Amino acid sequence: xxxxxxxxxxxxxxxxxxxxxxxxxxxxxxxxxxxxxxxxxxxxxxxxxxxxxxxxxxxxxxxxxxxxxxxxxxxxxxxxxxxxxxxxxxxxxxxxxxxxxxxxxxxxxxxxxxxxxxxxxxxxxxxxxxxxxxxxxxxxxxxxxxxxxxxxxxxxxxxxxxxxxxxxxxxxxxxxxxxxxxxxxxxxxxxxxxxxxxxxxxxxxxxxxxxxxxxxxxxxxxxxxxxxxxxxxxxxxxxxxxxxxxxxxxxxxxxxxxxxxxxxxxxxxxxxxxxxxxxxxxxxxxxxxxxxxxxxxxxxxxxxxxxxxxxxxxxxxxxxxxxxxxxxxxxxxxxxxxxxxxxxxxxxxxxxxxxxxxxxxxxxxxxxxxxxxxxxxxxxxxxxxxxxxxxxxxxxxxxxxxxxxxxxxxxxxxxxxxxxx
Amino acid sequence: xxxxxxxxxxxxxxxxxxxxxxxxxxxxxxxxxxxxxxxxxxxxxxxxxxxxxxxxxxxxxxxxxxxxxxxxxxxxxxxxxxxxxxxxxxxxxxxxxxxxxxxxxxxxxxxxxxxxxxxxxxxxxxxxxxxxxxxxxxxxxxxxxxxxxxxxxxxxxxxxxxxxxxxxxxxxxxxxxxxxxxxxxxxxxxxxxxxxxxxxxxxxxxxxxxxxxxxxxxxxxxxxxx
Numbered sequence: 196x197x198x199x200x201x202x203x204x205x206x207x208x209x210x211x212x213x214x215x216x217x218x219x220x221x222x223x224x225x226x227x228x229x230x231x232x233x234x235x236x237x238x239x240x241x242x243x244x245x246x247x248x249x250x251x252x253x254x255x256x257x258x259x260x261x262x263x264x265x266x267x268x269x270x271x272x273x274x275x276x277x278x279x280x281x282x283x284x285x286x287x288x289x290x291x292x293x294x295x296x297x298x299x300x301x302x303x304x305x306x307x308x309x310x311x312x313x314x315x316x317x318x319x320x321x322x323x324x325x326x327x328x329x330x331x332x333x334x335x336x337x338x339x340x341x342x343x344x345x346x347x348x349x350x351x352x353x354x355x356x357x358x359x360x361x362x363x364x365x366x367x368x369x370x371x372x373x374x375x376x377x378x379x380x381x382x383x384x385x386x387x388x389x390x391x392x393x394x395x396x397x398x399x400x401x402x403x404x405x406x407x408x409x410x411x412x413x414x415x416x417x418x419x420x421x422x423x424x425x426x427x428x429x430x431x432x433x434x435x436x437x438x439x440x441x442x443x444x445x446x447x448x449x450x451x452x453x454x455x456x457x458x459x460x461x462x463x464x465x466x467x468x469x470x471x472x473x474x475x476x477x478x479x480x481x482x483x484x485x486x487x488x489x490x491x492x493x494x495x496x497x498x499x500x501x502x503x504x505x506x507x508x509x510x511x512x513x514x515x516x517x518x519x520x521x522x523x524x525x526x527x528x529x530x531x532x533x534x535x536x537x538x539x540x541x542x543x544x545x546x547x548x549x550x551x552x553x554x555x556x557x558x559x560x561x562x563x564x565x566x567x568x569x570x571x572x573x574x575x576x577x578x579x580x581x582x583x584x585x586x587x588x589x590x591x592x593x594x595x596x597x598x599x600x601x602x603x604x605x606x607x608x609x610x611x612x613x614x615x616x
Numbered sequence: 617x618x619x620x621x622x623x624x625x626x627x628x629x630x631x632x633x634x635x636x637x638x639x640x641x642x643x644x645x646x647x648x649x650x651x652x653x654x655x656x657x658x659x660x661x662x663x664x665x666x667x668x669x670x671x672x673x674x675x676x677x678x679x680x681x682x683x684x685x686x687x688x689x690x691x692x693x694x695x696x697x698x699x700x701x702x703x704x705x706x707x708x709x710x711x712x713x714x715x716x717x718x719x720x721x722x723x724x725x726x727x728x729x730x731x732x733x734x735x736x737x738x739x740x741x742x743x744x745x746x747x748x749x750x751x752x753x754x755x756x757x758x759x760x761x762x763x764x765x766x767x768x769x770x771x772x773x774x775x776x777x778x779x780x781x782x783x784x785x786x787x788x789x790x791x792x793x794x795x796x797x798x799x800x801x802x803x804x805x806x807x808x809x810x811x812x813x814x815x816x817x818x819x820x821x822x823x824x825x826x827x828x829x830x831x832x833x834x835x836x837x838x839x840x841x842x
Contacts, residue, residue, distance in 0.1 A: 582625055585624040
């Protein structure tokens with residue numbers, strides 16, 4: 196207890212700095228995965244992608260990041276175990292942040308596609324199970340989270356398969372694909388807008404102090420989605436089509452319509468990513484702040500301090516602004532044959548899955564979900580070639596991340612305990 | 617940092633290179649028209665240049681073929697069967713090989729097509745090149761096929777093209793029979809060895825359409841799977 200009273204502010208600052216650094220790392224590195232498909236299919240330039248990412252990552256983090264933050268903060272660990280020694284929980288959360296941030300840094304340097312979600316969950320479970328006691332972990336919830344890592348790529352894959360096939364039926368396999376595209380693309384925009392607005396209204400506005408009834412929520416979400424669709428429709432009508440291109444490759448003009456749609460799904464993707472991944476950086480920070488703020492009392496119901504979500508949001512935006520350009524540039528080159536009509540299906544499916552998971556508080560991996568969606572489009576015979584060995588590498592890196600995150604966090608935890616006691 | 621991304625998942629598409637390959641092949645075949653025109657005028661200098669050009673295109677096609685094969689490792693997940701795709705490529709390449717053989721044989725022996733056969737011979741060559749062009753048209757639909765997920769109207773369109781290709785090949789068969797009998801009628805007046813090679817050349821030119829048709833059927837098989 197004394198430790199918290201004497202070192203409290205320092206511990207909060209420490210957690211704040213590491214949390215910000217972690218958010219910064221997510222912005223610099225992870226966002227490339229979220230925005231990569233849009234840039235890769237040439238629907239957006241790098242500058243546009245960065246701008247969209249900045250706005251929507253922040254919005255996602257701020258408006259819909261609360262639920263997952265709560266899960267990371269208090270869903271994985273059995274708080275009752277720490278009532279007599281809250282300082283251990285503070286040390287542990289800071290160690291977990293350190294561990295995840297370190298691993299993210301190492302992996303970035305080595306070019307491994309790791310998931311920040313996996314590293315933070317692994318780290319928290321690690322320090323609690325080994326550093327404290329296996330009973331300190333809410334194993335049931337951890338199992339649920341790990342299970343969601345298997346199920347969400349599957350779900351997003353199925354959604355992507357359905358979306359892609361619906362686009363084939365409604366637009367591509369028709370007499371006049373361009374006219375059909377003009378008619379149906381706003382509906383996909385509506386869908387993206389609806390899911391985003393609904394999750395924001397249902398889950399996000401609560402912690403901003405706005406309470407909207409359940410029926411009203413749907414109504415507002417529909418209104419927001421209609422606005423998105425109408426704006427999209429206006430832009431589609433303003434598109435100029437190259438008549439001569441229609442003869443040579445008759446889907447070139449159709450893809451132009453989909454490129455507009457992809458701007459919407461890119462926003463959705465950035466929003467989804469922000470809403471889910473911000474928690475990896477600020478969830479532990481929120482735990483530290485709440486314990487220190489309550490003088491060592493572990494409050495089960497306390498709200499997240501107001502400044503934490505924006506801090507995470509700014510961290511992501513800062514990372515994006517400083518390094519996002521470089522990272523997206525390296526991946527944006529050399530990609531062939533990812534046309535907007537496939538990119539949109541994958542992005543929309545992944546964004547919907549991630550946003551819904553964010554709403555239910557499940558910390559899932561955005562990249563993993565997107566890979567699932569890409570495979571879904573591939574199953575629908577939409578992508579020229581998918582490199583399965585890269586997919587395998589990504590999966591392996593996820594599996595490795597769990598024990599590594601746990602191991603690092605145990606070491607940091609013991610170090611902190613040794614220094615402070 | 618490049619591998620740390622979702623985009624590593626997307627492998628290089630073999631479809632554009634495949635289309636490029638068939639374009640090289642038709643370029644190779646198309647040179648046969650001016651080549652035979654030069655031969656008819658016994659302008660062997662021009663014919664020699666054209667033969668070199670044909671060989672060059674054939675080599676380019678060969679190089680591209682090798683490159684496509686190397687860039688198509690086993691671990692790819694594709695909408696079409698990898699083996700089918702490679703077989704299609706092999707068939708495409710054979711057309712260019714045949715064109716090179718024809719030009720080489722004619723030029724090497726300075727073989728002259730008899731005056732009386734000249735007109736029907738020119739249309740025969742043109743028709744065989746038509747077949748190669750039609751095969752190229754069908755292959756060029758591959759990127760549109762990808763757009764439509766290899767199903768629906770686009771498949772029907774390609775199937776129509778393959779049918780047209782079959783008709784062209786039928787045409788060339790008829791023309792070949794006619795040419796052979798015309799040659800038979802005058803063969804006593806010609807050098808016997810030349811006659812042997814004339815028969816061979818007629819057959820080889822007919823092979824162009826046969827091979828083009830085989831490209832069409834490989835494409836059909838590619839579409840039928842899955």
